[in-house]
Amino acid sequence: MNLTQFESQIRPEVPGCPDAVIWDAIVHACRQFAEDSGLLRDSLSVTSVAGTQNYTLTPSSASNEVFAIYAVRTTSRVLTPLAEAPENRLTRSGTNSAYYTYNGGQLQILPTPEDAVAYTVEAMVRPIYQTSTTVDDRFGAYVDLISHWAKFKLMSMSAQPWTDVQGALFNKQRYDSLSSDAKWYGWRANTRATISVAQRPFA
Numbered sequence: 001m002n003l004t005q006f007e008s009q010i011r012p013e014v015p016g017c018p019d020a021v022i023w024d025a026i027v028h029a030c031r032q033f034a035e036d037s038g039l040l041r042d043s044l045s046v047t048s049v050a051g052t053q054n055y056t057l058t059p060s061s062a063s064n065e066v067f068a069i070y071a072v073r074t075t076s077r078v079l080t081p082l083a084e085a086p087e088n089r090l091t092r093s094g095t096n097s098a099y100y101t102y103n104g105g106q107l108q109i110l111p112t113p114e115d116a117v118a119y120t121v122e123a124m125v126r127p128i129y130q131t132s133t134t135v136d137d138r139f140g141a142y143v144d145l146i147s148h149w150a151k152f153k154l155m156s157m158s159a160q161p162w163t164d165v166q167g168a169l170f171n172k173q174r175y176d177s178l179s180s181d182a183k184w185y186g187w188r189a190n191t192r193a194t195i196s197v198a199q200r201p202f203a
Helices: 004-013 019-037 137-155 165-190
Strands: 041-047 054-056 064-073 099-103 106-110 118-127
Touching (some): 004 019, 004 137, 019 118
Antiparallel strands (some): 041 118, 054 106, 099 106
């Protein structure tokens, strides 16, 4: 999506701010929202190769990058995330346990696969930091929210015509409140488990 939708909400509150500075703030704000909420996710397919532990994850859009993993699963099980500490890299051969780590753009599957297995990886993505006038279309649902973070960053800049301490604090508070709500609703919508509550009459 084009950054114009964000810019129309931001520009009136930061008079005199150059276009490039506003665009930079919007991209930063989109990255911040993606990291804070984890709502921007790609479902990626990985097929293991016998004897290979590491796999490079490529997001659906070339303008995004994977920064974290929400889940890794096969048709029969969900893999357990494993700490990066070397002493915690357990192979546990002879068990049904399976683990994964993610670091530096590499998904590592442990123990080392012995054959081809299809994995579904639910990856959290964010925009690559670059000079751009477009971002992922999925940010369109959060234009108002993301604009608050961009305005906070711009108004926090010192000694500029658009510097506004009170305005920065207001926009930061609005961002924190709205992003918490968005995260709650978003994660709730992504929950696949059925929740039931056992009831019993009063004694």
